[in-house]
Amino acid sequence: MFTVNVVHVRIGSRVLSTARKREFSMLRRPDVVKGALDLLDAEGLDGLTMRKLGTALNVQAGAMYRHFPSKEALLDAMAEQLLEGVAAPLPEVSWDEQLRVLGDRLRGALLSRRDGARVVAGTYVPDANTNAAGRLAVEVLCRAGLAPEQAGWITFAMFYYVLGHTIEEQAQSRLAESDDWATRRAAAGPDESATFEKAMSALITADPGARFAYGLDVFLDGLAQRLP
Structure with missing residues (x-):
């Protein structure tokens, strides 16, 4: 043996x-x-x-x-990895174009993985990639004339817009064809407001990237009115 x-x-x-x-x-x-x-x-x-x-x-x-x-610690690391490359050097263009580039990069990073926006939205990671993305936005805004405090608030507001839009975008993309927005709207019947019907129709059929770009443009156009 x-x-x-x-x-x-x-x-x-x-x-x-x-x-x-x-x-x-x-x-x-x-x-x-x-x-x-x-x-x-x-x-x-x-x-x-x-x-x-x-x-x-x-x-x-x-x-x-x-x-x-813990799982929370793992999610933090996943969020940090998702944001890798977002804070790469920006092109030498105007401040608003730089923020458009940054917003597009952030959205692209979140879309690169299923539920990526939900992962990042649920974490508060003071690590290299996360800090670098925020720092880049703050520096752009300060060069545009904002005080650091204001630049920080605006950075969070812009990032929250990107996160919120992308969370909804990813959720909508997973709906089955038989259960998409258009089907749900049709099942609910016509709304008494023709204006609202047109708005919802445009919302449902528009390309998500176009909707995102329009919202970011409105955000930045409004911000331009606040600059000194």
């Missing part, structure tokens, strides 16, 4: 086999974040769990807690 010796390692109050020890040591933080973003694409934010992520990465869920003590 053969005798098999299993070596165990104690971590805290738990005892792990050498195989589990290798699992802990080989799993890297970037691998967990990438796996979580891939799972987000497949399952959506509501379907993202540490257990499912462990299965996708072929590790025990506990192995991921070495890098992320």
Whole structure:
């Protein structure tokens, strides 16, 4: 007969086999974040769990807690990764064009992953990519003539517009063809206001990118009236 010796390692109050020890040591933080973003694409934010992520990465869920003590910490890291590249240098154009570029970049980053806007909206990450995006907007606004306090408020307002629009855009894109906005509006019957009917029809049929650009233009045009 053969005798098999299993070596165990104690971590805290738990005892792990050498195989589990290798699992802990080989799993890297970037691998967990990438796996979580891939799972987000497949399952959506509501379907993202540490257990499912462990299965996708072929590790025990506990192995991921070495890098992320909670799901909230993982979501913070996912949000930070989503915003990578948003704060790249802006072109040498007017302040409002620079903010349009920044707004488009932010929307593109959020749309790059399923429920990306919901992930970022639910986190408050003071990390490199997040800080860099905010800093870039504040610097543009201060060069345009605003005080730092005002620039900070406007930056948050613009980012909230991008987040809110993109959350709705991503939610609408997942509606089944038999349950889209137009079908729901038709089922509700005509509205007594013909003006409102025209507005809703335009809202439903317009390209989301065009709606986003129009709203951002209105925001920036209004801001221009406040500059000293």
